Amino acid sequence: MSDTSTPEAPTALPPVKRRNAELVLIVVAVVITMLGIAIAGLNLSGRVPAATWTVGLTFGALAVAAHAAMRFVAPYADPLILPCALFLNGIGVAMIWRLNAVESENIESAGVGMQLVWTALGLIFCFLIIIFLKDPRILQRYTYISALIALVLLALPALPVIGHEVYGARLWIKIGPITFQPSEFAKIALVIFLASYLMSKRQVLQIVGKPLKVGRFTLIELPRARDLAPILVGWLVAIGMLVVLRDLGTSLLLFGTFLAMLYVATQRSSWVTLGLVLFGAGATVAYFLFWHVRARVNIWINAFDQEVYEAVGGSQQLVQGIVGMAYGGLFGTGLGGGRPTDIFAADSDFILASIGEELGVTGLLAVLMVLFLLVERGMRVALASTGTFNKLLASGMAFVLVYQTFIVLGGVSRVIPLTGSTTPFMSAGGTALLTSWIMMGILLRISDNARRPAPQAIQDEGATQVIRR
Amino acid sequence: MNTTIRRLSIFCLLMFLVLMANITWIQGIQAPTIKEDPLNRRQYAEQASAPRGPILVGGENVAYSENIADEGDPARYQRVYEGGDMYTPIVGSFRNYGASGIEAVENDLLNGSDDRLAVRNFRDMITGREPEGAQVQLTLVPEVQEAGYTAFENLGGRNGAAVALDPDTGAILGAISYPSYDPNTVVDINNPQDSTNAYVELENDERKPLLNRALNERYPPGSTFKVVTAAAAIENLDAGPDSTQEAPDQLQFPSGPPLPNAMGSCNGGQPDTLAHSIQISCNTSFANWAMELGGEALSEQATAFGFNPEEPMAVPLSVVDSYAPVESDQSILGRAGIGQSNVEATPLQMAMVAAGIANDGDVMRPYVVESVRDSDLSVITQTSPDTYSEAVSARTADMLTDMMVLVTTPPEGSGLNAAIPGIEVAGKTGTAENGTDRTHNWFIGFAPADDPQVAVAVVVEFGGGSGNELAAPVARALMEAVVL
Numbered sequence: 001m002s003d004t005s006t007p008e009a010p011t012a013l014p015p016v017k018r019r020n021a022e023l024v025l026i027v028v029a030v031v032i033t034m035l036g037i038a039i040a041g042l043n044l045s046g047r048v049p050a051a052t053w054t055v056g057l058t059f060g061a062l063a064v065a066a067h068a069a070m071r072f073v074a075p076y077a078d079p080l081i082l083p084c085a086l087f088l089n090g091i092g093v094a095m096i097w098r099l100n101a102v103e104s105e106n107i108e109s110a111g112v113g114m115q116l117v118w119t120a121l122g123l124i125f126c127f128l129i130i131i132f133l134k135d136p137r138i139l140q141r142y143t144y145i146s147a148l149i150a151l152v153l154l155a156l157p158a159l160p161v162i163g164h165e166v167y168g169a170r171l172w173i174k175i176g177p178i179t180f181q182p183s184e185f186a187k188i189a190l191v192i193f194l195a196s197y198l199m200s201k202r203q204v205l206q207i208v209g210k211p212l213k214v215g216r217f218t219l220i221e222l223p224r225a226r227d228l229a230p231i232l233v234g235w236l237v238a239i240g241m242l243v244v245l246r247d248l249g250t251s252l253l254l255f256g257t258f259l260a261m262l263y264v265a266t267q268r269s270s271w272v273t274l275g276l277v278l279f280g281a282g283a284t285v286a287y288f289l290f291w292h293v294r295a296r297v298n299i300w301i302n303a304f305d306q307e308v309y310e311a312v313g314g315s316q317q318l319v320q321g322i323v324g325m326a327y328g329g330l331f332g333t334g335l336g337g338g339r340p341t342d343i344f345a346a347d348s349d350f351i352l353a354s355i356g357e358e359l360g361v362t363g364l365l366a367v368l369m370v371l372f373l374l375v376e377r378g379m380r381v382a383l384a385s386t387g388t389f390n391k392l393l394a395s396g397m398a399f400v401l402v403y404q405t406f407i408v409l410g411g412v413s414r415v416i417p418l419t420g421s422t423t424p425f426m427s428a429g430g431t432a433l434l435t436s437w438i439m440m441g442i443l444l445r446i447s448d449n450a451r452r453p454a455p456q457a458i459q460d461e462g463a464t465q466v467i468r469r
Numbered sequence: 470m471n472t473t474i475r476r477l478s479i480f481c482l483l484m485f486l487v488l489m490a491n492i493t494w495i496q497g498i499q500a501p502t503i504k505e506d507p508l509n510r511r512q513y514a515e516q517a518s519a520p521r522g523p524i525l526v527g528g529e530n531v532a533y534s535e536n537i538a539d540e541g542d543p544a545r546y547q548r549v550y551e552g553g554d555m556y557t558p559i560v561g562s563f564r565n566y567g568a569s570g571i572e573a574v575e576n577d578l579l580n581g582s583d584d585r586l587a588v589r590n591f592r593d594m595i596t597g598r599e600p601e602g603a604q605v606q607l608t609l610v611p612e613v614q615e616a617g618y619t620a621f622e623n624l625g626g627r628n629g630a631a632v633a634l635d636p637d638t639g640a641i642l643g644a645i646s647y648p649s650y651d652p653n654t655v656v657d658i659n660n661p662q663d664s665t666n667a668y669v670e671l672e673n674d675e676r677k678p679l680l681n682r683a684l685n686e687r688y689p690p691g692s693t694f695k696v697v698t699a700a701a702a703i704e705n706l707d708a709g710p711d712s713t714q715e716a717p718d719q720l721q722f723p724s725g726p727p728l729p730n731a732m733g734s735c736n737g738g739q740p741d742t743l744a745h746s747i748q749i750s751c752n753t754s755f756a757n758w759a760m761e762l763g764g765e766a767l768s769e770q771a772t773a774f775g776f777n778p779e780e781p782m783a784v785p786l787s788v789v790d791s792y793a794p795v796e797s798d799q800s801i802l803g804r805a806g807i808g809q810s811n812v813e814a815t816p817l818q819m820a821m822v823a824a825g826i827a828n829d830g831d832v833m834r835p836y837v838v839e840s841v842r843d844s845d846l847s848v849i850t851q852t853s854p855d856t857y858s859e860a861v862s863a864r865t866a867d868m869l870t871d872m873m874v875l876v877t878t879p880p881e882g883s884g885l886n887a888a889i890p891g892i893e894v895a896g897k898t899g900t901a902e903n904g905t906d907r908t909h910n911w912f913i914g915f916a917p918a919d920d921p922q923v924a925v926a927v928v929v930e931f932g933g934g935s936g937n938e939l940a941a942p943v944a945r946a947l948m949e950a951v952v953l
Contacts, residue, residue: 260480264473309508319508325496326503327511339511361496365489372485379478383471395474402481406488413491 018079019071025083026067029090030060036094036335043336044098045107051097058116059093066123074130074448078381081447084374085425085440089119089433091367092426095354098335099347118430122437129441136446137389139192143200146193151237153186154254158245183250184422184435187400188442190254191261195392198265201230202388205266220270231275234258239282246292249419252407253400255279260399261392300417317344321353321412332360347428349420352409368405371424375402381443385450394446397439510566520546521579522602522844524560524571526609531556532563532572532652537659548656552611554649555618558681559609559641559786559837562652564668565661569679571605571838574785578603578841578849585849601844608635608839608852613643613923616950620943621647627939629929630682630816633947636824636915636924638854639833641784643925643947644817646682684788687813688928691901692750692936693911694771694808696869697793697822699743701770702758703865710744710872714761716754722800728756728807731900731935748875750883750898752807759806764796767805773860774832775821776814784817784837791818809902819926821857823913826873827895827921830866832857870895874918884912886941892952893918896944898936907933912940916948923951 034056041049063086070082093112101110133139139146157163162173172179198205204227211221238255241247259275262268286293295313302308303315303322310316320343327338340346340354347354356364378398382391401424411418422432495503503509523533534546548563550556561570568576577583581590581602593601610633617631624647633643655668671678680686702708716735720728735741735751746754759767771777771793782788791814796802804810817835825832834857841849861869873895875881877888884898896914903909910932915924925947932939 260477264470264477267470267473304506304508306508319506320510322495323503323506323509323511325492326500326509328496329500330497342511356492356496361493364492364496368485368489368492372482375481376478379474379481382474388470391470391474395477399477399481402484406484409488409492413488413495415487415491 017075019067019075022070022079022083023064023067025080026063026086029083029087030056030063032087033059033090033094036091037097039334040094040098040101040336041107043334044101049101049110050108051101051110051112055093055097055112055116059090059119062116062120062123063090066127069127069130070444073127074444076451076453077130077444077448078377078451080377081374081381081440081444084370084377085436087370088367088374088425089122091355092351092423092428093119094335095351095358095426096347096428098358099341099354101336102341113428114430115428115433118433119437121430122433125434126437126441126444129438130445130448133442133445135449136393136442137387139393140196140199140389143193143196146189146196150186150189150193153182153189154237154241154245154250156182181422181429181431183247184431186250187253187257188397188435188438190257191393191396191400194258194261195389195396197230198261198392199388202265205230205262205271206268220273221268222270222274223268231258231262231271231278235275235278235282238279239286242283242286242293243290247419248293248296248417249407249411249421252416252419253404253421256403257396257400260403261396264395265388265392296417296419300414303414317350318412318414318418320344321350322414324357325353325413328357328360328364330360330362332356332358332363334358345420348422349408349427350412351423351426351428353412367426368409371401371405375399378443381447381450385446390446390450394443397443400439401436519580520544520601521548521563522581522604524579525604525606526552526556526614527611529611531607532560545658547658548652550652550656552614554651555614555645556609557649557652558646558683559607559644560652562655564655565658565664566668570681570786571607574783574787575605575838575841579605586843589843589845603841603843603849605841606839608640608642608837609644610642610950612950613947614645616946617643617645617927617943618647618649620946621645624929624932624939624943627929627932628676628682629927629932629940629943630686631925631927631943631947632683632816632820633923633925633951634820634824634833634835636827636921637833639824639835639857640839640854641817641835641837642923642951644681644683644837646680648676648678650678681786682928682930683816684784684786685815687789687791687815688909688911688930689812689901689903690808690814690819691899691909691911692752692755692807693819693822693897693899693913693926694793694812694814695747695750695755695806696826696873696897696913697771697774697808698755698758698762698767698806699747699872700774700826700861700865700869701762701767702743703868704770704861705762705766706758708743708758710868711742713740713742714746714754714757716741716746716751716757718753720753720756720803722756722803724798725800728752728803744872744875745881747872747897748878748881748883750876755806756803757806760799760803762806764802764805767802768793768795770860771812773858774825775818775857782835784835786837788817789815791815808899816926816928819911819913819928820924822860823895823897823915823926824921824924825858825860826866826869827915827924828866829863830859830861832860870918873897873914877914884914884937884941886937887912887914887945887948889916889945889949889952892916894945894948895921896941898941900935903931905931907931908935910934910936910939912936912944914944914948916952923948 034052038048038052097112101107104110156173238251241251259272262271299315303318308315335358338357340357343350375398382394408421408423410416424436520534523530531552532550535549536544537547538545561572563572579602613633631645655664657664718734730752741754776791776793793812796805801810805812834855836852840851876884876896877894884896887896894916895918899911901909910929913926915921925944927940927943929939
């Protein structure tokens with residue numbers, strides 16, 4: 001893929017918009033989605049299913065509409081972000097269709113559930129943000145309100161009546177027929193809070209306290225004790241998530257994001273060290289005190305142990321996911337050729353394992369590369385943007401994407417304990433998709449603002465010419 | 470701040486690299502190993518509708534594959550099991566999501582993927598013949614298996630297990646575990662969901678129909694273990710049938726509750742002979758024998774019969790270990806001498822004890838697969854009898870046999886229900902305490918005593934009666950199926 005990495009310092013020449021390149025890439029993403037559905041149908045039933053056109057073209061229409069809107073509302077925004085996100089979303093849609101097709105009686109009646117509706121809603125939210133959030137910096141005003149919103153969203157599922165437990169994890173709330181996972185939205189609120197909080201407090205937090213020395217060598221420069229409050233609060237929230245809500249995934253995600261943004265804001269690695277030590281200590285204590293934490297670790301380490309496998313809530317899902325990936329090998333079984341439906345949650349937490357099985361390590365690496373590209377474009381937005389708040393916000397959102405991927409795929413492939421988390425843009429499920437698209441909206445808005453040429457003063461016209469390529 | 474953002478994006482790159490390296494490792498390098506893991510339940514799903522070789526008992530198929538596809542359609546094979554519940558503990562079942570018994574252990578031979586079938590597979594490929602799996606011939610004898618299973622069915626819902634061995638070879642003539650299940654209900658490839666549900670129901674059944682009690686459950690052997698204690702006494706203390714040992718009505722240990730006799734008095738409180746103690750199953754004299762022997766000698770004798778194995782036995786189905794550890798505390802050792810405290814044995818283990826005595830002191834290695842044959846009936850493997858250990862001398866075995874015959878000899882014998890008219894039966898009863906108010910009831914023995922053709926062990930789980938009352942009739946049925 002081509003890269004438009006002109007030097008993006010604020011004083012650089014106005015960047016080329018490259019919206020046409022974006023359109024081409026989006027068309028590629030849509031064609032891949034349609035091909036995915038077509039191939040899955042061919043493998044499953046021997047003919048190209050109608051969903052290639054119904055699902056594929058609906059998705060295509062949404063994608064092209066999004067591109068068209070970009071031309072009007074954010075013409076200078078990074079041209080790679082939208083195609084990458086749409087590609088991931090499309091692969092997810094194709095995979096979900098393929099999984100539904102096996103489980104429905106008639107392959108032609110298989111749909112993708114609500115996934116396209118959520119995609120549409122996600123895009124609408126994305127563009128509402130691009131249009132109405134003219135300057136993301138106004139979010140700074142809501143520092144503590146964001147914190148409060150994040151906490152309320154995290155705590156909602158613990159409430160009686162509306163709190164809803166699915167497969168042992170209390171992460172959902174249910175109002176009437178609608179369920180959603182508020183902790184997904186909490187990520188956005190948390191990043192906004194951290195960005196504005198750290199922007200105002202970073203100077204204080206940068207102050208070095210006592211260096212901890214061994215002989216003549218400085219091991220670590222500890223912050224002042226009076227500045228420890230924020231990290232302690234963050235730590236308590238993370239450990240609380242782990243213990244009270246039994247949600248190791250969100251706990252890891254929140255605390256990791258917190259440390260990453262703290263580091264970006266303060267440039268102090270001692271904060272990260274301190275945070276990791278605290279979290280490690282907390283997790284160790286939790287390991288010895290709470291059986292559900294021990295069970296998680298046991299499943300991770302002894303996944304291939306017969307007893308652990310057969311225990312209720314044991315390692316069966318994890319092992320079957322890995323077995324599926326093993327069957328995928330280098331080039332995969334082809335969409336529709338494998339048996340990913342053997343794995344529980346094949347369309348959500350384990351969707352990357354499903355892709356590993358059917359598209360092989362090759363396909364999974366390709367998907368990861370696109371995710372990585374998306375993340376790095378997000379980081380670039382942070383680099384190119386002006387103002388501490390924007391930088392923190394953009395890099396925070398990019399980090400959430402990569403970190404979330406690490407938690408879910410790392411769990412599925414046994415790098416870390418499996419905790420259950422959503423894969424950005426790909427998992428079936430509305431809240432996760434909405435969240436991902438809202439973050440894209442914010443990133444695209446910041447990018448558009450940063451890359452838009454400064455308005456020319458009238459009297460300069462003719463005197464200084466801006467040279468266009 | 471751009472510096473830290475750049476560093477953060479390098480950290481992001483590292484996280485991606487870790488993921489990428491790991492999935493490459495799993496999918497690229499480890500994949501073959503993972504596919505072979507027994508926890509890979511897919512290997513069964515793939516094979517569930519593939520043809521497999523049959524499993525035979527006495528020349529008849531007890532498991533075979535049948536093509537159920539309509540004519541002209543691609544073949545789909547349904548595994549069919551004959552003989553209902555009684556063979557399941559050994560034969561097992563081949564399900565969509567797993568396999569058990571011989572179906573699991575001999576899977577490679579049955580499905581034809583074993584290396585030993587490579588030449589034939591190659592030949593079939595060239596001649597265009599449909600490749601077939603090998604057939605597995607078991608040592609089980611239908612009459613023995615049926616007699617044992619029927620005997621358990623008539624016990625009024627009591628669970629238990631029984632093993633019958635050929636003492637000369639170690640061949641398993643019968644292995645019953647009750648209750649069992651009909652494997653046809655869990656292998657229906659047309660209704661996989663029903664099959665899975667049926668299996669889950671079996672898994673959750675508190676009577677544990679999936680457990681092979683004959684090989685994979687340990688029970689305190691109770692008084693049947695006294696023959697091991699007697700063997701140790703003859704071998705180590707130069708005792709004979711007439712050697713006596715103190716036999717009080719109640720034995721006081723250094724610690725713990727006193728040990729009574731089941732029948733009150735053994736010899737009116739006087740010292741009792743070894744032979745009489747076996748015949749009426751005296752507790753106190755055997756506890757004294759054990760304490761005189763010491764923990765090591767008793768445990769070593771048990772080890773010689775197959776207890777405390779260095780590595781788990783496989784017949785080739787895996788067998789759980791039986792234990793008779795070295796006891797240093799006299800109170801515990803005394804109780805170990807009558808098969809209580811820490812002594813625990815599988816029914817197969819106790820059958821090996823009986824078979825060892827029957828076979829002049831030599832314990833043969835038990836096996837259940839007689840031979841494996843190719844589809845053209847040429848032999849791939851043939852199990853040849855192998856001595857597991859020389860547990861006792863022939864002389865000791867003779868003495869033990871004579872004493873065990875007394876058990877089925879009226880009027881005093883404690884196991885008269887196992888007597889077969891016209892045939893001398895050697896035996897030993899057992900009524901094992903297990904911490905509940907319902908004892909486990911045992912019988913081990915062999916027949917005919919002068920030329921043993923079958924050795925048996927029977928346990929009735931929580932039978933709540935005596936060994937003679939509940940287990941001896943089952944043992945008799947098993948022995949009669951061979952000798953009559």
